[in-house]
Each structure stands twice: as structure tokens, then as C-alpha cells.
Amino acid sequence: MLHEFTAQSARSNSLSKSLDITPDALEQYLKSKPIVRALGELDDGVYSADATATLYQEVKMVIAESAEGWTTTILTLNAPATAATTLAYHSFMYMVSCAGPVFLDRYDIDGYPETGDVPGTMRARLAETHPLSTGASIDLQPGPHAYLLRGAVQHTKIMRLVGPAVEPVTATFDAQTGDLRSLAYATAEGTSPSFFTKLADALLREGAATIAPTEIDAVIDFFNRRLDEPDLDAFTRWKLIQIMGRHRPASAVAQLERIRDSGPPRLAALAAQALGRR
Amino acid sequence: MEFFKQLDDAPRGRSADTVIAELDSLIKGGWEHRKSEIAGLMAELRQDHLLLRNFMRKVTDEDAWPELQGAQSYTLHASSNCVVRVNLWFAPMHGNPALDTFRRYLSVEELHNHDFRFFTTCLLGPGYRTHFYLDEDWSPKRQAGDSMKMRDLGEHRLSGADVLFVERDVDYHLQHWPEDFSITLNVIPADPPGASRVQYILDSETLAVRFVARS
Numbered sequence: 001m002l003h004e005f006t007a008q009s010a011r012s013n014s015l016s017k018s019l020d021i022t023p024d025a026l027e028q029y030l031k032s033k034p035i036v037r038a039l040g041e042l043d044d045g046v047y048s049a050d051a052t053a054t055l056y057q058e059v060k061m062v063i064a065e066s067a068e069g070w071t072t073t074i075l076t077l078n079a080p081a082t083a084a085t086t087l088a089y090h091s092f093m094y095m096v097s098c099a100g101p102v103f104l105d106r107y108d109i110d111g112y113p114e115t116g117d118v119p120g121t122m123r124a125r126l127a128e129t130h131p132l133s134t135g136a137s138i139d140l141q142p143g144p145h146a147y148l149l150r151g152a153v154q155h156t157k158i159m160r161l162v163g164p165a166v167e168p169v170t171a172t173f174d175a176q177t178g179d180l181r182s183l184a185y186a187t188a189e190g191t192s193p194s195f196f197t198k199l200a201d202a203l204l205r206e207g208a209a210t211i212a213p214t215e216i217d218a219v220i221d222f223f224n225r226r227l228d229e230p231d232l233d234a235f236t237r238w239k240l241i242q243i244m245g246r247h248r249p250a251s252a253v254a255q256l257e258r259i260r261d262s263g264p265p266r267l268a269a270l271a272a273q274a275l276g277r278r
Numbered sequence: 279m280e281f282f283k284q285l286d287d288a289p290r291g292r293s294a295d296t297v298i299a300e301l302d303s304l305i306k307g308g309w310e311h312r313k314s315e316i317a318g319l320m321a322e323l324r325q326d327h328l329l330l331r332n333f334m335r336k337v338t339d340e341d342a343w344p345e346l347q348g349a350q351s352y353t354l355h356a357s358s359n360c361v362v363r364v365n366l367w368f369a370p371m372h373g374n375p376a377l378d379t380f381r382r383y384l385s386v387e388e389l390h391n392h393d394f395r396f397f398t399t400c401l402l403g404p405g406y407r408t409h410f411y412l413d414e415d416w417s418p419k420r421q422a423g424d425s426m427k428m429r430d431l432g433e434h435r436l437s438g439a440d441v442l443f444v445e446r447d448v449d450y451h452l453q454h455w456p457e458d459f460s461i462t463l464n465v466i467p468a469d470p471p472g473a474s475r476v477q478y479i480l481d482s483e484t485l486a487v488r489f490v491a492r493s
Contacts, residue, residue, distance in 0.1 A: 045422030046490045060489075192346035195366050199352075200334055202402055202459055207327040215331060222338040 026094065026137070035159065038064035038074040039096070042157065069164035077153040083172040084124055084146035086113060088186035090163035094137040100152025104130045104138065105175075107146040113171035113183060122180040124173035142166050146173050168233040183235070193226070193236045201243050220248045227255055234267055245274075279410050279431060279449045282314055282441040285321035294332035297322050298355050298362055305467045306359040313397070317441035320399050320463060324439070329354070329463065330401055333364065351464075361466040367406060367456050389452040389480040393473070396466045397443050398436060403460030405437030411450040411485070418447075418474040424487045426480060436462065447474070452482055 029035060041047045041062050061075040074096070084107045095102070107124035124146045132138065132149075140147065149156075165186035172181045185191040200219055204211060223240040226232060241259075245252035253275070260271040301319045309316060323329040333354055337344050347353050347363070355362035367386075391413065410431035420426075428450065436442055444451070446469070479489040 045488065046492070188346060193343045195346055195350070196337065196344055196352075198368075198459065199330070199364075199366060199461060202461070203327060203330050203334060206402055207331070210326040211331060215335065218338040219334060222341065225341065226343070 021092065021137075030094075030096075030159070034065040034072065035074065038062040038072075039157070042074055042076055064159075071162050073160050073162070074157065075160060076155060076157050077149065078155075080150050080153050081148055082175055083181055084148035084175055085173075086144075086146045086167070086171045087140055087142045088165045088167035088170045089142060090166075091140045092137065092161040093140070094159040095132050095134055096157040096159055097155075098132065098134045098152065099155045102132045102149060102151040102153055102156055104132055105148040105150060106130065107148070107173060107178065109144045109146060109173075112142075112144050112167055113169060113180065122171075122173075123178045124180075125178060146171065148175055150175075169235065185233070185235075189231070190233050190236075193232060194239070197223075197236050197239050197243070201239070204243065204247060216247050220244055220251055224251055224255070234264070238267070238270070241274075279412070279445065279451075280313060280443040281434070282317035282443070284439045285318055285441060290322070290325060292322070294323060294329045297328070301362070301465060302355065302357055302359050305465075309467055313443055316397055316465060317399075317443070320397060320441050320465060321439060323463065324399060324401050327401070330364070330461065359468055361464070363464050363466070364401065365462045365464060367403070367460045367462065369456055369458050386453050386455055389450055389482040389485070391448070391450045391478055392444065392446055393475050393477050394466055394469055395444065395446045396464050397441055398462050398464050399439075399441040400437045401461045401463050404457050405435055405460050405462070406456040407433055407435050407454045409433045409452040411452075413448045413450060416448045418476045420476075420478060420487050420490065422487050422490060426485045426487065428485050447476075450478075450480065 042060055047062065060078070061073050064072040064074055066072075084105065086109070105126055106128045108127040109122060109124050113122060127145075130138070168186055168190050169183045170186050171183050173179065174181050185194055200223075204216065204219065220243075223244060227237060227240060241252050241255050244255065256271045256275050260268050260275060262268075263271060297319050301316065304312060304315060304319070333344075333352065344352050350366045351363045352366075353361060353363045389409075389411070410433075411428040412431055413426060414429055415427045434442070475492060477491040478487050479491070480486065481488050
């Protein structure tokens with residue numbers, strides 16, 4: 001269930017070792033220098049480059065401060081979102097100011113998205129709508145849910161505290177159809193292997209005429225070794241095997257058999273399917 | 279903004295490291311009047327995927343994932359003279375894969391300038407479309423809401439064998455996501471001493487300043 005912090009029910013929690021979210025602590029934190037500076041930057045439209053996270057049309061977001069894996073941002077929304085997003089991390093939101101009624105929709109999903117959950121394979125169902133107003137705060141935990149802010153979100157100003165990622169990806173779901181729309185890595189550590197894999201895949205495809213077999217072997221061997229890394233996310237793991245399958249099928253079959261026999265259930269099922277199609 | 283068109287006749291057979299070393303040396307010696315030579319060396323790096331193959335080989339030799347810089351870049355060479363990096367561009371259908379905290383470095387679908395000069399070319403994929411404007415009255419002291427006097431330079435596609443040079447401060451562009459996954463190369467000469475550090479993001483309809491970023 002969604003749990004709303006109000007002036008009466010705010011409680012201490014694990015958001016930060018140094019920040020105790022009582023009403024008094026929240027009030028004091030809102031007056032602290034990093035928050036005041038970030039709020040001022042959003043109001044003035046003049047930003048210090050190292051503090052500004054994004055100046056996209058849809059959202060303006062300024063990083064107020066980061067410490068111990070937690071980041072506090074101040075953001076304003078310029079347009080309603082069209083997709084509900086899962087949370088890969090603990091997120092606490094405080095509504096600094098709302099221009100009108102704002103609602104947080106919670107969608108439920110059958111399990112947190114993971115490998116094989118390509119667009120169209122998962123669906124989110126609207127489960128609950130929660131009204132929010134100026135001064136309200138809300139504590140959201142990672143889990144099989146996606147969230148969407150709607151209503152008078154234009155010019156609504158929010159302070160958000162975000163903790164360390166506990167899931168490898170975030171997923172977005174179409175608000176109208178509930179279909180899985182996209183996936184993005186939740187950490188830089190997850191992003192880089194994924195990006196390099198994409199680069200190598202595109203290069204091996206487009207450069208087929210110029211890339212020597214020894215270069216292909218080197219990449220496949222590299223990918224084979226990476227598959228033993230325990231922290232490698234499932235998406236990239238699956239992509240590596242696909243690339244192997246395209247260029248060195250015998251290596252891919254060995255990896256698929258290994259995953260089928262001892263991998264996590266959803267990945268094992270996918271491996272069995274892939275082997276069955278051969 | 280300057281275009282160097284169809285540079286397919288660059289020499290072949292050298293290693294990527296040799297070409298990058300020459301690039302670095304050329305930039306060190308004063309490059310403003312030798313832009314076409316830089317463009318020629320970049321074209322050489324593009325041929326037969328010379329640069330990307332070299333990058334892939336180094337990664338496999340080092341046996342570790344490369345480190346990503348910012349939202350989308352791998353730095354291949356950095357010296358006091360210049361930075362050479364590749365940027366990965368994903369098609370919209372794949373969504374924006376950048377982390378929230380890095381998104382400001384992904385200036386796509388935003389009309390903006392840069393506080394550094396760079397050369398760029400497309401190494402892989404269809405590339406992207408960009409609409410260019412020239413600021414005819416540059417000032418580092420603009421505020422949000424200020425109107426701009428801009429010359430419309432039209433839309434261009436960064437693809438094929440072209441190399442593009444983007445001037446700091448005065449060149450503005452509105453870049454669109456590519457239709458398919460693409461990789462571009464940036465060569466960024468070091469800034470002159472004392473160069474101003476201000477970036478503007480404009481409203482693409484009114485051309486007025488929306489945001490100012492200073493560092």
C-alpha cells in the first residue's frame with residue numbers, strides 16, 4: 001500500500017542515516033542551504049552546470065545534494081507523463097507546491113521486470129489512485145509497481161530523495177494500454193556493459209565485411225568470460241548469448257544449456273525455449 | 279558551423295593509434311586553419327570501422343568492461359590538446375537509456391549551444407538530423423527570457439562521409455534522435471585559456487533563453 005507522510009503521521013525511517021524525516025526535520029531540511037539553492041535555481045532559470053541534472057522540456061531537475069548513495073533533487077514538471085515508471089530504488093517525495101489537484105496512480109505488475117520482458121510481454125494494471133497536495137509527502141519502495149503523476153502537474157514542484165538502486169532496471173508502462181514500453185538501466189555499472197554490448201553487436205553486424213574472424217573470436221571470448229561475472233545484469237547476459245548465437249553458435253549453446261540447468265527460473269525458461277527452437 | 283563533405287578518399291592502412299597521435303599533434307600545433315586536415319583524419323578513422331575495431335580490440339585485450347563517461351560516451355583519447363570520444367545514440371523506440379543524473383548531457387530535442395568546440399562525424403548507423411542556428415550577437419551575460427537574434431542555417435543530417443565542425447558559444451542546434459542506433463565520433467580541441475563557460479538552452483519556438491547553465 002502507498003504510505004503517505006503527513007504532518008501528523010511522518011515517521012523516522014531509513015531514508016538517510018543523517019536525515020530523520022519527522023515534520024520538524026523535514027521543515028528544517030527544506031530550509032537548508034542545498035535545498036534553498038536548488039529551489040532558487042529552478043525559480044530563476046539560472047543553473048550551476050554541475051548541479052543541473054536535466055533541463056528537458058518535460059521536467060526540470062536540479063540535484064540539491066548527494067551523500068551515502070542518496071540523492072536529493074528538486075524537480076518541476078512541465079507536462080503530464082504518459083507512462084508509469086517502476087522504481088529501482090527507495091524514493092521519498094515531498095510536494096513543495098502544487099498548482100492544482102495532483103494524483104499519483106499506482107499500477108501493479110506481476111513481478112519486477114527482468115530479462116525477456118521486452119515490450120508487449122508485460123502489462124501493468126491500475127490499482128490505486130492517491131491524491132496529493134502541497135505539503136504532502138509519500139514514501140515509495142521498490143517493488144512490482146509502477147507510478148504515474150497526473151493532474152495539474154504543470155509547475156508542480158517536488159523534492160525527491162532517492163536511495164541506492166536495488167533493481168538493475170527501471171521500466172515504463174504505457175498509461176493507456178498498460179503495455180511495457182521501455183527499460184533503462186538503473187546504475188552506471190549496469191549501463192556501461194549494456195552500451196558496450198550494443199556497440200559491439202552493431203559493429204559486428206554492420207562491419208561484417210571488414211572485421212576479421214580473429215577479431216570476432218576475441219569479442220566472443222570476452223563475452224564468454226563476462227558471463228561468469230555474478231553482478232552482470234540479466235538483460236546484458238541474454239544479449240551476449242544472442243550475439244554468440246549469431247557468430248559462434250556452439251559457444252551460445254553451451255551457455256544456454258548452463259542457464260537452462262542452473263539459471264534463475266525466468267532465464268532458464270527462456271534458455272530452454274531457445275534450445276527447443278534449434 | 280562548417281561542413282566537410284564526402285571525405286572518402288582519405289588514406290588507408292594506418293593504425294587508429296597512429297591517426298589519433300597525428301590528430302593530437304596537429305591540434306597541438308594550432309589547428310584553426312587546418313580544420314579540413316582534422317576532418318580528413320577523422321574520415322580515416324571511420325574507414326573500415328578502424329576506430330571502433332581498435333576500441334573493441336583494446337577492451338577485449340584489457341579483459342574488462344570499458345568505463346562509460348556521462349550518459350553515452352566512451353573516451354578513447356584524452357590529452358592536454360584534445361579529447362577523442364565516441365557517443366552512442368539510441369533510437370526513440372528503445373527509450374532514453376540514460377540515467378536520470380546524466381540526462382542533462384543528452385541534449386537531444388533541445389535547442390542549445392556548447393561552451394566547447396568540436397568536430398563530429400558518424401561512425402555507425404544512420405546518424406541524426408540537426409537544425410542549426412547562428413547567434414549573431416553573442417553575449418555571455420544573457421538571462422532567462424532574453425530574446426535572441428538568430429540566423430536559421432537549416433537542417434542537416436550527420437551521416438555518411440561528412441565531418442561537421444561546431445563552434446563554441448555561437449552555434450546552436452536542435453538535434454533529433456536518430457531513426458536507428460548510431461555511433462558518432464567527437465574530436466574536442468582544448469579550450470583557449472580564459473574561455474567563458476556558459477551554455478544557453480532556448481525555447482525552440484520563440485528562440486528566447488529558457489535556461490542558463492554556468493560553470
